[in-house]
Amino acid sequence: xxxxxxxxxxTALELFARExxxxxxxxxxxxxxxxxxxxxxxxxxSKREIFESILRRMERRDAQQARDRDLPEETAEQTPAAYxxxxxxxxxxxxxxxxxYWTEDPFASRFRRxxxxxxxxxxxxxxxxxxxxxxxxxxxxxxLFSAQGxxxxxxxxxxxxxxxxxxxxxxxxSENRQAATELADRLIDGLRDRLQxxxxxxxxxxx
Amino acid sequence: xxxxxxxxxxTALELFARExxxxxxxxxxxxxxxxxxxxxxxxxxSKREIFESILRRMERRDAQQARDRDLPEETAEQTPAAYxxxxxxxxxxxxxxxxxYWTEDPFASRFRRxxxxxxxxxxxxxxxxxxxxxxxxxxxxxxLFSAQGxxxxxxxxxxxxxxxxxxxxxxxxSENRQAATELADRLIDGLRDRLQxxxxxxxxxxx
DNA sequence: ATGTGTAGTAAACGAGCGTTTACTTTTTGG
DNA sequence: CCAAAAAGTAAACGCTCGTTTACTACACAT
Numbered sequence: 001x002x003x004x005x006x007x008x009x010x011t012a013l014e015l016f017a018r019e020x021x022x023x024x025x026x027x028x029x030x031x032x033x034x035x036x037x038x039x040x041x042x043x044x045x046s047k048r049e050i051f052e053s054i055l056r057r058m059e060r061r062d063a064q065q066a067r068d069r070d071l072p073e074e075t076a077e078q079t080p081a082a083y084x085x086x087x088x089x090x091x092x093x094x095x096x097x098x099x100x101y102w103t104e105d106p107f108a109s110r111f112r113r114x115x116x117x118x119x120x121x122x123x124x125x126x127x128x129x130x131x132x133x134x135x136x137x138x139x140x141x142x143x144l145f146s147a148q149g150x151x152x153x154x155x156x157x158x159x160x161x162x163x164x165x166x167x168x169x170x171x172x173x174s175e176n177r178q179a180a181t182e183l184a185d186r187l188i189d190g191l192r193d194r195l196q197x198x199x200x201x202x203x204x205x206x207x
Numbered sequence: 208x209x210x211x212x213x214x215x216x217x218t219a220l221e222l223f224a225r226e227x228x229x230x231x232x233x234x235x236x237x238x239x240x241x242x243x244x245x246x247x248x249x250x251x252x253s254k255r256e257i258f259e260s261i262l263r264r265m266e267r268r269d270a271q272q273a274r275d276r277d278l279p280e281e282t283a284e285q286t287p288a289a290y291x292x293x294x295x296x297x298x299x300x301x302x303x304x305x306x307x308y309w310t311e312d313p314f315a316s317r318f319r320r321x322x323x324x325x326x327x328x329x330x331x332x333x334x335x336x337x338x339x340x341x342x343x344x345x346x347x348x349x350x351l352f353s354a355q356g357x358x359x360x361x362x363x364x365x366x367x368x369x370x371x372x373x374x375x376x377x378x379x380x381s382e383n384r385q386a387a388t389e390l391a392d393r394l395i396d397g398l399r400d401r402l403q404x405x406x407x408x409x410x411x412x413x414x
Numbered sequence: 415a416t417g418t419g420t421a422g423t424a425a426a427c428g429a430g431c432g433t434t435t436a437c438t439t440t441t442t443g444g
Numbered sequence: 445c446c447a448a449a450a451a452g453t454a455a456a457c458g459c460t461c462g463t464t465t466a467c468t469a470c471a472c473a474t
Contacts, residue, residue, distance in 0.1 A: 004421075018327050023229035026462060036423050037463085043421090047462065117324055119379070120225050126380055134376040155397050158390075162369030165376070169341040172326075173333050183365075190362050211451075233432060243453050244433085250451090254432065 005043040007033055009057065010107075012050045017110035020117040021051055055128070058111050062132070069094075088199065091144055092192035098137075099164055099184045103171050112168065133168075137161050145195070149202050156195060163187045212250040214240055216264065217314075219257045224317035227324040228258055262335070265318050269339070276301075295406065298351055299399035305344075306371055306391045310378050319375065340375075344368050352402070356409050363402060370394045 011032050015024040026047050030037045044050045086094075102112050112133060119129035130136055138161045145153035145160075164184060171180040218239050222231040233254050237244045251257045293301075309319050319340060326336035337343055345368045352360035352367075371391060378387040 020227050020229065020324065020328075022227065023328075025460075027460080038424080038465090039422055041463070113327055117227065117327065120320055120324065121227075121230075129376070130380040134373065134380055138373065138377065152397070154390075155394060158370040158373060158394050159366050159398070162371070162373040163365040164369070166341065166345065166365065166369040166372040169336070169372070170345065173337040173341055183361075187362060187365050190359070191366070232430075234430080245435090245454080246452050248433070 004033075004035070004039070008040055008043055009050060009053055013054050013107070013110045013114065016051065016054070017113040017117070021114075054111065054114070057107070058132075061107065086144065086147075088148060088192050088195050091141070091148075092188050095160070095164060095188050096185055099167070099188075100181065102133075102168060103177070103181065113172070134165070137165075148195070148199060150195060150198060151202060156198075160188075160191050160195075163191070211240075211242070211246070215247055215250055216257060216260055220261050220314070220317045220321065223258065223261070224320040224324070228321075261318065261321070264314070265339075268314065293351065293354075295355060295399050295402050298348070298355075299395050302348075302367070302371060302395050303392055306374070306395075307388065309340075309375060310384070310388065320379070341372070344372075355402070355406060357402060357405060358409060363405075367395075367398050367402075370398070 008029065012024070012029050015028055015032065026037050026040060029050075030040055040050075044053070101108050103109050115125065115129045115132060118125040120126065138157055141161050142153045142157035145156045150156050164187075167180060167184045167187070171177055171184075174180045215236065219231070219236050222235055222239065233244050233247060236257075237247055247257075251260070308315050310316050322332065322336045322339060325332040327333065345364055348368050349360045349364035352363045357363050371394075374387060374391045374394070378384055378391075381387045
């Protein structure tokens with residue numbers, strides 16, 4: 001097979017995302033690919049190395065995506081000025097993209113579920129879960145909303161990202177995933193409109 | 208030991224909530240209790256039976272809690288009329304209780320993390336996760352808000368429960384858990400106030 | 415055509431798994 | 445007080461785990 005190493009990584013991710021790292025055996029991965037266990041060890045030194053390759057792959061994808069959008073990669077140190085270019089419309093559109101990315105992209109949706117399953121096992125996994133899926137996006141949106149001149153960026157960010165974050169789980173458990181995606185779009189639009197009204201009020205007060 | 212069966216259940220839950228069912232061995236549970244493996248089998252027929260006892264325990268607790276609050280246990284079939292007694296203040300207070308329950312109660316917080324880790328493994332676990340933590344509370348709040356006469360109960364419920372649901376994860380990853388709880392209170396109050404304003408507007412329109 | 419590295423297989427390794435067995439200690443009720 | 449039940453132990457069972465080994469099939473540059 002030509003692309004065996006890649007197939008191993010993708011198949012392992014698929015299984016890890018459903019069962020968790022420990023519950024998946026090297027035999028399971030090999031069987032899902034129609035290979036012998038030995039063949040896997042031609043491409044990876046250990047089961048752990050497959051897992052770590054998945055982590056590195058996600059890092060690469062994330063860095064690439066940040067470069068594509070040329071948004072600041074480290075939110076913590078940035079001044080709000082760095083976000084001034086974006087509008088609430090941009091933020092809403094960006095959020096819809098993110099929702100689709102974490103639910104529909106084959107790699108990202110599985111990686112999200114993998115992180116969900118591994119988040120309590122050690123500090124590193126917990127930090128990655130926070131960074132990619134919980135406190136990270138929340139703080140990022142808080143900074144964006146702060147740069148938008150909204151009076152209570154923390155609260156608005158929790159509302160905005162909270163409903164998205166909840167819908168990831170609703171999506172995962174839903175029989176009609178398209179409906180979940182449409183609901184996400186509707187909720188994002190609804191909150192965007194509300195924030196725009198708030199923003200207009202703010203600007204009327206302090207121009 | 209007098210209370211061995213109970214200790215086994217609680218210790219297993221503690222470990223399952225951190226590592227997941229498969230990653231915890233019977234040896235791990237026995238060692239954490241300072242017992243031999245054989246002793247565990249005096250009290251439970253199998254590792255699986257410990258797990259299922261945990262599920263049944265949660266069911267019992269949940270049913271008891273519903274009885275204590277004498278709120279309807281099955282939200283699906285109920286008419287909004289059943290909720291007319293509650294106010295938005297009641298709902299906010301109830302939500303703060305729920306947040307503390309799922310984060311601070313030793314059994315419930317571990318059970319929440321256990322469900323989080325097992326949700327993708329089979330349909331039963333997925334359904335329980337949805338019922339206790341995702342779509343279930345969302346629909347419940349939607350019905351409550353609908354009974355409150357709010358114009359867009361689905362949207363308000365997603366905002367309200369979304370921020371709580373996100374804060375469960377922020378809480379889990381936070382070094383300062385008290386701050387996360389205080390933030391949850393603040394966010395719930397903030398949204399309650401907003402919903403009360405909306406409610407007053409609605410009532411002015413249609414008295 | 416052939417030598418060489420690459421990708422594959424089947425089988426075996428020791429360790430750890432959930433569970434059972436044979437046995438000992440502790441608790442308890444008449 | 446003492447038999448019987450309950451609660452505990454240590455060791456072994458068969459099985460599966462991740463990994464290694466010995467060997468085979470094949471692509472391909474010289």
